[in-house]
Amino acid sequence: MPTAIAVTSADMALPPQDERTVPAVVLRDLDKRPLEHALAELQGLxxxxxxxxxxxxxxxxxxxxxxxxTLRSLMESDRIALFRPELPPLGIAVLAxxxxxxxxxxLSPGVLASAGRLLTHYIHAGAVLGSVARLDRVPVSLKAHAKSWVPGSQFAVLAHPEPRLVRIGPGATLxxxxxxxxxxxxxxxxxxxxTGTLSKAWSVHGLREVPLAAESAHWWGTSRVVEFCxxxxxxxxxxxxxxxxxxxSCHWCGIDVIGDRCVFCSATPPGHEPPAPRALEQRTPA
Structure with a gap:
């Protein structure tokens, strides 16, 4: 069986990209179900x-x-990787x-899990917002805050890979x-x-629409949002x-990885020990 890729809600499990895309495992209502039920589900996976x-x-x-x-600690397992990159919800769903x-x-499980960090560099994620008054994920100037109170104002925000914010108007782009x-x-x-204008500027192969995830309004600080990725x-x-x-190979658990940190046991390569300080030379007083 292939390594399981899990998400925490059904709206983060996008439709398959192709016939080879494996189904997502949805860990529903983790904070609401009894602990023993969630533990049994994860152990089964x-x-x-x-x-x-x-x-x-x-x-x-x-x-x-x-x-x-808590579940990972109770299982005392190094076969569960928790990955929470700094991407908006739609970007998270795409990465998953x-x-x-x-x-x-x-691909081995360690290489597959490590690939998540690599692939984030190739994701451009942002949103069109009706207000930036509650946006705290991207730096917002006082001027932009003031303009967000003007009726009809809209802002284009790029959250990743480099934060950018522009007020939408003639010639505005990211x-x-x-x-x-x-x-x-x-x-x-x-x-x-x-977003149609942006897709042309970015020369994308095609544009598709999916439902907005429930987490998006919280991430962007408003439900007046059109998220893009x-x-x-x-x-x-x-x-x-x-x-x-x-x-x-991870020096701790032995699994193959890419990068400098194992995503399963969280071990990092041991650093080189600094050289011992040289002894002070004793000098004979003149």
Whole structure:
């Protein structure tokens, strides 16, 4: 069985990108179900799949995050990876689907989990907002705050990879990827067609629409939002990116990883010990 890719709500499990995309495991209502029920579910996943990678947003309730850490501690298992990158919810859903695509390939669990950090660099995620008054994920100037109170104002915000904010108007744009991508759009309670303009400026292959995740309003500070995300969709490109990076073995648990930190046991490579200080030379007083 391929490594399980889990998300914390059904609206974070995007439809399959292709016929090879493995289904997402949805860990529903972790903060509401009895602890023993959630523990039994996670244990069953580990027994069935060998390893589980949980991808979740930083906008999930704190109780969900606490429950995930509690479950991992109770199981005393290094086969569960918790991955919470600094991406908006739509970007998280896209990343989880990319891992689901790669889960069908011949990648070891450690390399697959490590791929999450690598692939975040190729995701451009942002939103069109009707107000930035409660936006705290991206730096907002006092001038932008003041303009957000003007009726009809809309703002384009890029949260990743480099935070940017512009007021939408003639000529307004955001710096986009320098490689070919697809774009997803998720519409909330805001009427805006600006994402169509942006998709043309970014020369995306195509634009598709998905439902807005429940976590998005919390992440962006408003339900008046149209979230967008451009990403690499082709499995062969994703696979080539991941396999072109040098692999290492974790010095602690022995699993193969890419990068400098094991996503399962959280160990980092041991640092080189600093050289011992040289003894002070004794000098004979003149």
């Amino acid at each position: 580990v027994e069935q799949h060998g390893h589980v990678i949980v991808v979740c947003s930083q906008a999930v309730p704190a109780a969900v995050t606490q429950r995930l850490h 689907r990319q891992l689901r695509q790669l889960a069908s390939c011949d 710096a986009g990827p320098e490689f070919a991508t697809w774009m997803l759009v998720a519409k909330g309670q805001l009427q805006s067609e600006w 451009s990403y690499l969709a082709d499995l062969s490109v994703l696979y080539q990116l991941v396999t072109s990076v040098r692999q290492n």
